[in-house]
Amino acid sequence: MNKKPDTAVRSGLRQAVCKNEVVRLSQYRAALRRFKGLGFSKIYSNFLGEAVGVTSAQVRKDFSHFKISGNKRGGYAIDAVMQTMDGLFRKERAQKVVLVGAGNIGKALLNYRGFQKENITIVAAFDIDPAKCSKNGACPVLPVSALKEYVQAHGVRIGILAVPEITAQQILDEMIAAGIKGVMNFAPCNLRYPEDRVTVANVNLVQELEYLAFAVDQGRKTG
């Protein structure tokens, strides 16, 4: 009698997983790496929570959800926890990502250091403008018409959408048709896509700045 099929069934996990939870997992992982760098091999939920800015109960609940277990009285073994997380985030090998749109933002992402550090590699870029295409350079820039063949040949599942707002929906459709399953979208618009088959993470810079404009103005009204 449930309205929609439970994500739990699809994922093999007990319960559905929401984005916040996955994001916290990513934050725990970053914190654990720092603790490990400091020489720790075990960590308690209260310390880890403090590092990330959540309660110890939240940490234990999240870990429990992903079947990450610790030792009563002994805390969590950092190496073991990180190994489980690496599996969840597919960190064993480089995460291959394609970039569509080699404009301002796109080119900046090609050179962004933060991705390399996390074993994320932009393996190819695509643009509709032939003038921007080139097979030289560390990462080839190919015509969008070659997207599907490339994605299928290389088994890429994740793409970055960094094209102007006007063409974003059309290019997203092409990415989905090519077999991309996860899209990081920089176009400041509401995209339509099949939510049961594709995940889209919107990075809306205008929206963030408008939020800040609101927030700082709210602060100004303080007595």
Place this chain on the structure above:
Amino acid sequence: MNKKPDTAVRSGLRQAVCKNEVVRLSQYRAALRRFKGLGFSKIYSNFLGEAVGVTSAQVRKDFSHFKISGNKRGGYAIDAVMQTMDGLFRKERAQKVVLVGAGNIGKALLNYRGFQKENITIVAAFDIDPAKCSKNGACPVLPVSALKEYVQAHGVRIGILAVPEITAQQILDEMIAAGIKGVMNFAPCNLRYPEDRVTVANVNLVQELEYLAFAVDQGRKTG
């Protein structure tokens, strides 16, 4: 006996305002502009909700919260609603923003078209590397040591933090000391700051991609 002072008191609004609510407001605004472009002058909560992907009750609740009222039976007058929203987001005049860190991401943001369209202007950039500084070009690139003077002289309240992770906390501290009240942060780390005086919006690209890596993998386990 309340634990923390209610944001409502600070903002002058009846109740506290959370980020999601402000983000929806920004989305309503974008949708209203489209409706207006199509020749509409009135809009009902159910249509607006559908355009943004929320229920009509959510629209009415949000509007009510910001004291945006409509006409029973007649819907909301688009022009009037947008005028109120323009006030909330301080859209009457260009929103001045400073950029700190003129690297990959920073330079891309300087040329990003999406900001101009929304009347957001990056008035100056700052970098610790003197080689990157230049007073020529559409937007001057100045040494970080000049930040405070510039911010105070121009009354800038919002800044973009686009420096490497290692220096992010230190530069954030300088921005806050300079009088910046809202920061859009691209460094993939947890920053410390006085939450009662400063608002930080984190744009963590690595985190978004890790979320996608998790999500697409979860989909793969589908039967």
Place this chain on the structure above:
DNA sequence: TAGATTGTTAATCGATTAACAATC
């Protein structure tokens, strides 16, 4: 007027936190 929509209150839903038994 009759019908439809707002504005608001009440109900629901989900996520976070507190609490505590289990146990190392």
Place this chain on the structure above:
DNA sequence: TAGATTGTTAATCGATTAACAATC
């Protein structure tokens, strides 16, 4: 053992949705 921490259940909190009286 005594003490401290996990793992989980129950309580709380807040946000979303449903429902409906008010009313244009």
